[in-house]
Amino acid sequence: MSEALRISTNRDELDTALIHRFLSTQSTWAKGITFALVQKSIANSLCFGGFVGASQVAFARIITDYATFANLVDVFVLPEYRGRGYSKQLIDAVVAHRELRGLRRFTLATADAHGLYERYGFGTPSRPANLMEIYVPNIYEMAVAQ
Template sequence: MEWRKDDYLITDDKSKVQLGTVQRLLAATYWGGRRPVEIVERMVAGSICFSLYHGTTQIGFGRAVTDSTTFTWVADIVIEPGYRGTGLGQWFMECLVAHPAIEGTQMVLQTRDAQGLYEKFGFSGNSALMSTKVTDS
């Protein structure tokens, strides 16, 4: 699937993931700093991936690990620092939670920041582990 807004694109096409860019973005985080590109490649293979582009430059990444029925683990949401605070994170999450393989599942994520963003999408919990309400499926 693809979503477009102005000069931006979000895609779930794994062949478009720029592994080096994702590894660099994650290296700057508190949770993904020690993941070599080989590990990034394996996690991409086992996940539904969302890549955010400005033109042809990848500026964001996130992924979901799911059984596509009841449960989804949202992980590794990261956007280039220069693009933060522009609404792209909200749009990114809108696209992720509406993906047909994820929609309607209980979603969990672990984070120490951006709780305000995630709460807009039904996530709640303590500062480390947040989850969405279970829906009837």
């Protein structure tokens, strides 16, 4: 049986270097993101760190106004810790968080974890024709090249 994941929303406990390393080199959505941008995103979000012992092994970040809307982003479990139920424990903590209850809309984007999020009530947008975005997929890599 895997050790339980200890979840904390205390930003002071986060291993920002580890988060940056994963996002900038291993994620499919934030390749090349700078350390400064990761720091800024953490400072302006509700963050969840997942820890085994003293080591951070998982992360999730919520962009929210705490009243009507939240967007779940930057979710990961380090590769060597996958398959132990840590993603479920992390998302359990996110959806149960007192500051995120009763929101009108809670969104996320995923390429490959639909099954995980469907367990928590996430589904395709109720009105996809109403949603719009400005999407620059490789913005961080473009910034490095300039």
